[in-house]
Amino acid sequence: MTKFLELCVQGIATGAQYALVALGFVIIYRATGVINFAQAGFVVLGAYLAYDFHITLGVPFYPALALAMLAGALIGVIVEATVLRRLVGQPPFVVIMITIGVLTIIEQIVPTIWGANPLPLGDPWGVKSKKVGDIVLRVSDLWTIGIVFGVVVLFFLFFRYTKFGVAMRATAVDLEAALAQGISVRGVVAVSWAIAGMVAALAGVTLAGGGAGVRPDIELVAFAAFPAIILGGLDSPGGAVVGGLIIGLAQSLTAGYQPEYASWLGQGFNLVMPYFVMIIVLMVRPYGLFGQRQVRRA
Amino acid sequence: MGGAGGREPILAVNNLEVAYGAGIVVLRGASLRVETGTIVALLGANGAGKTTLLRGVSGLLPTHRGEVVGGTVMLAGERIERMAAPNIVRRGLAQVMEGRRIFAELTVDENLRAGAYTRRDRGEVHRTYELVMSMFPVLERRRQQQAGYLSGGEQQMLAIGRALMASPRLLLLDEPSLGLAPLIVQQIRDIIVQINSTGTSVLLVEQNATMALSIAHHGYVMQNGRIMKEGPAEELLADEEIREFYLGVGEAGRRSFRDLKVRRRHRWSA
Numbered sequence: 001m002t003k004f005l006e007l008c009v010q011g012i013a014t015g016a017q018y019a020l021v022a023l024g025f026v027i028i029y030r031a032t033g034v035i036n037f038a039q040a041g042f043v044v045l046g047a048y049l050a051y052d053f054h055i056t057l058g059v060p061f062y063p064a065l066a067l068a069m070l071a072g073a074l075i076g077v078i079v080e081a082t083v084l085r086r087l088v089g090q091p092p093f094v095v096i097m098i099t100i101g102v103l104t105i106i107e108q109i110v111p112t113i114w115g116a117n118p119l120p121l122g123d124p125w126g127v128k129s130k131k132v133g134d135i136v137l138r139v140s141d142l143w144t145i146g147i148v149f150g151v152v153v154l155f156f157l158f159f160r161y162t163k164f165g166v167a168m169r170a171t172a173v174d175l176e177a178a179l180a181q182g183i184s185v186r187g188v189v190a191v192s193w194a195i196a197g198m199v200a201a202l203a204g205v206t207l208a209g210g211g212a213g214v215r216p217d218i219e220l221v222a223f224a225a226f227p228a229i230i231l232g233g234l235d236s237p238g239g240a241v242v243g244g245l246i247i248g249l250a251q252s253l254t255a256g257y258q259p260e261y262a263s264w265l266g267q268g269f270n271l272v273m274p275y276f277v278m279i280i281v282l283m284v285r286p287y288g289l290f291g292q293r294q295v296r297r298a
Numbered sequence: 299m300g301g302a303g304g305r306e307p308i309l310a311v312n313n314l315e316v317a318y319g320a321g322i323v324v325l326r327g328a329s330l331r332v333e334t335g336t337i338v339a340l341l342g343a344n345g346a347g348k349t350t351l352l353r354g355v356s357g358l359l360p361t362h363r364g365e366v367v368g369g370t371v372m373l374a375g376e377r378i379e380r381m382a383a384p385n386i387v388r389r390g391l392a393q394v395m396e397g398r399r400i401f402a403e404l405t406v407d408e409n410l411r412a413g414a415y416t417r418r419d420r421g422e423v424h425r426t427y428e429l430v431m432s433m434f435p436v437l438e439r440r441r442q443q444q445a446g447y448l449s450g451g452e453q454q455m456l457a458i459g460r461a462l463m464a465s466p467r468l469l470l471l472d473e474p475s476l477g478l479a480p481l482i483v484q485q486i487r488d489i490i491v492q493i494n495s496t497g498t499s500v501l502l503v504e505q506n507a508t509m510a511l512s513i514a515h516h517g518y519v520m521q522n523g524r525i526m527k528e529g530p531a532e533e534l535l536a537d538e539e540i541r542e543f544y545l546g547v548g549e550a551g552r553r554s555f556r557d558l559k560v561r562r563r564h565r566w567s568a
Contacts, residue, residue, distance in 0.1 A: 089363070163415065170401045170412040176361045177399040182387030182416035182464060 002134045007256040013141035015248020016148035020203035021225035022240035024196035029234050030172040031192035034084065037099040039200055040222035041106030046072045046201025047208040047218055048114050055122050065205055069198045076197025077190050110216050118213035127211040140210025152241055227278035233291025242289065247274045306375045308334040308468045308499040315368035316354050324350045326523040327369065332468065337500040339510035339531065341544055342520035348503045349396060352470050356393040357383035388416045390467035394474060398457040402446030406437050409445050409456055413463030430459040451482035458489060468499045475506045487513055507544035511535045
């Protein structure tokens with residue numbers, strides 16, 4: 001039971017990270033219909049920027065985190081304004097290829113500036129752990145869960161109760177009708193990229209925290225959020241969160257029990273598990289658990 | 299008939315030419331005026347260019363890869379033909395698009411809030427909201443419901459209410475009666491009259507010519523991207539051609555549809 005609870009907390013923390021990455025994808029997809037592969041690059045950049053603000057420039061950790069998120073927002077806006085805006089109206093395949101191109105550029109820039117070796121993030125969470133009864137919990141996991149939970153609540157409030165949030169949802173439903181209401185679609189798109197850049201930076205920091213260090217291969221973890229996105233439904237922020245948690249839990253429980261109960265599946269099956277879950281869900285619900293359910297009357 | 303004499307019309311479209319994509323010309327020099335405070339009906343068959351004209355006025359051409367290639371659109375004396383849609387809404391123009399186009403996944407209240415997007419003064423927005431609710435009691439009962447679950451007529455009322463939330467000086471309505479039961483069409487008709495009586499000018503695009511001309515002050519008939527006929531609504535209502543092609547009654551009494559089609563080609567093309 002102890003082991004099970006520990007695995008659950010770990011899984012939720014991992015899932016929360018996936019959820020953050022997935023939220024970035026979903027927000028851009030809803031506003032623009034673009035599947036932004038560069039999102040994983042934003043995650044890596046965010047982690048390195050936090051490192052620079054905190055370690056190189058000596059800003060205290062939490063302000064440095066906030067600065068990294070701001071910088072991430074800026075990067076998102078710049079990429080949209082300089083690259084993606086020129087592609088409006090192009091076929092989706094072209095746009096996807098361009099975002100992969102942006103990702104490749106980021107992949108090359110990062111080792112050039114920061115090198116390929118892991119760098120210590122210097123986060124206050126470190127490798128510390130906390131004992132609750134018999135259960136040993138990693139402090140970084142608890143912080144990750146707390147931060148992500150906070151962000152998700154803020155998201156919900158923003159989209160539900162602010163004028164701009166409602167405008168963003170309206171634009172996602174019907175872009176032309178939103179324009180006809182006087183909603184600046186260009187503004188909505190810019191803010192979507194800013195938010196995506198912000199949550200990416202936050203995700204990068206949580207991935208690099210807890211003793212993991214800032215590494216270029218954070219990107220791979222970010223890509224592991226893909227099954228979460230597909231699972232939740234590309235256009236559903238709520239689905240991104242639930243999908244992330246399911247994938248995180250599936251992964252950590254597999255890592256915990258599979259070597260013991262199903263060792264014939266070989267080593268590292270936990271890394272395959274997310275895709276396994278994804279495929280099974282897609283066979284039953286092709287549009288994801290929370291993908292667009294049509295409520296329109298014919 | 300409204301602001302005759304020196305007053306500037308709320309809308310003046312002069313020789314508007316619009317092309318889509320690589321040179322598909324849809325409007326070939328269309329002109330019309332909406333005098334301040336009046337209802338103007340714009341009639342025409344499918345594909346005549348009515349919706350394109352509305353898009354040219356409201357700035358929605360770019361989303362359809364359309365472009366104004368000639369002519370001007372003046373909103374209360376200001377040129378707007380190349381302005382972005384949000385700026386046009388800010389200047390007092392709201393459009394109810396064909397097919398209602400409500401935000402199905404949003405609640406009724408959220409749809410209305412989206413309609414007031416360009417307005418800053420919360421107190422005034424609230425006053426407009428109360429006004430819209432008094433105009434459409436059906437919406438009041440369904441404020442927190444997802445708009446996609448409303449009936450067709452209710453959705454049309456929501457679309458009109460949403461446009462009113464911008465507190466427009468000029469309201470463009472594109473086929474508000476399309477696909478609605480006769481009783482609902484009556485309601486929509488009365489609502490348009492009510493909106494107009496508060497001082498809002500209306501440009502009404504309709505296939506239902508009887509309904510449109512019964513409330514309009516002035517009317518225009520479009521065909522092939524041009525205005526083919528215009529005049530005071532009662533004149534158009536009495537016009538033989540209009541009666542035949544849009545109202546379905548004519549001097550020859552009952553005739554086969556094919557004959558009508560042939561005659562239409564003779565009279566209005568050339």
